[in-house]
Amino acid sequence: MGRRPHPRSQQGQKSPFPRLYGRHAVFAALDNPERSFRKLHVTHASAKTIVIPPGLTVQYGDDHDLGRLVPADAPHQGFVLEVDPLEPAWLGDILAEAQTDNDRRPILVLDQVTDPHNVGAIMRSALAFGARALVTQDRHSPSETGALARAASGALEHLPWCRVVNLARALDEIGEAGFWRIGLDGTADTDLETALGIARPALVMGAEGEGLRALTIERCDQLAKLPISAAMESLNVSNAAAIALYAAARRPA
Template identity: 50%
Template sequence: MSRPRPPSSHKRPSEERPALSERSAPSKGGGREGGKGAGKNAGKNAVKGLLLWGVHPVLSALGNERRRCHRLLATAEVLAAHGPEIARLGRLRPLPQPETAGRADLDALCPPGAVHQGIVLMAEPLPDTDVADLVAAAEGRDQAVVMVLDQVTDPHNVGAILRSSAAFGALGLIMPDRNAPDETGTLAKSASGALERLPLVRAINLVRALEELKTAGFWIAGLAGEATQTLAEARLSGRIALVMGSEGEGLRRLTREHCDHLVKLPQSDLVESLNVSNAAAVALYELVRR
């Protein structure tokens, strides 16, 4: 079943964030991830703004014209391997000149345990995106998928879901402004570049966001273990918003009440449940394979 196509919507302009001032690399002693509110009560050497690391996240950020980049540091080996691609991206838009750094310096910049792969980028968070942007992207399309997360708080899970959503052609991902991870290097690394390609909407009111999607012709399908039919049995078509809750609590009551359908994934009795990011990948495949 599919909802009737709604009247056309207009895209809302995004506000640009203020520029990040020029900073020197911090001395050894452990870095910060940055993100919203980063740098508060920090020492003079702390990283402020957003710190991205890893080959795929950094190269994807350099290629994203919406991402404002300020400082790029990499080892000599990484610059030798990826210098031509960095130079190509630099011909497309103004980018910081790459600086050679040792691995110990990059270790000091990044949070403990971060796998930076020899490359780090100081940048700003992406400009805000809203539901209207996703609705505009769906115009003219009979089939469309939007992923919605209800209080999924682990940045590794959100990053993995971003990656799967991009891989299976979703228009974007919506999650609450609160009880959800900030835009950080950890989330970006888990997304492996998808953060730069897939719109991420932070909704102040998730229920209102679902209602906006309904008005735009989307059916709201919530994934719930107690559902009586599987996603395949529901035979959903048209514009679909797939809603997933946290692994512990599942969908909240209000979120559940605003779903048109509650569906589940079939699974054996050998395991209690799937990790939310794995479940998202399976559900997305089921939706787009038709």
């Protein structure tokens, strides 16, 4: 799969490379053959619970030492792993792969969802419900950080993440590849279950409050809504994504 590097820094003590923290995120990264490691920071106690790959530089410290490497109050659990960023998946590869199989796994497209905790949680749901890939616009999405990786609980290492320059153009390509592009919008007349039908869907979701941009809506084949109570105006985008992905996964084969 073609990929390209995308280095960025994160909060905590400054580093040009992402620092992943917490047991799930670090263990998943260490198990990922496509991940390159730079340095592992551990306490002496946590080091006893992990198999350290040969050749990996290890720095020992106490909880306070590790806490200085990550955002304030981040639950590092005795593990901080400095890594090279993963190379984003190429959308063309994802679409080409979709032409060779007969399943209806969805692609999930996020329009300006910028909170790393939301994107991480969405990744977790996307992997759990069998999504084919996540697509975001590079300029309007979070970078790979420890906060995102922790929220993803390992999904960052497994779910293909396509970071595109132009989201409208990417939606054009997705439509040309035979995906039915469904924009999630609370004002739509059609519910999501009806819109899904038997199509191979691309679920398109916007940021909370702002929703989908006009140019994104123009690229959607259909708008649909989740059947939530009128007593609640909307859901958190990560919760809405989980429900939409579940709805796509539960359709009869």
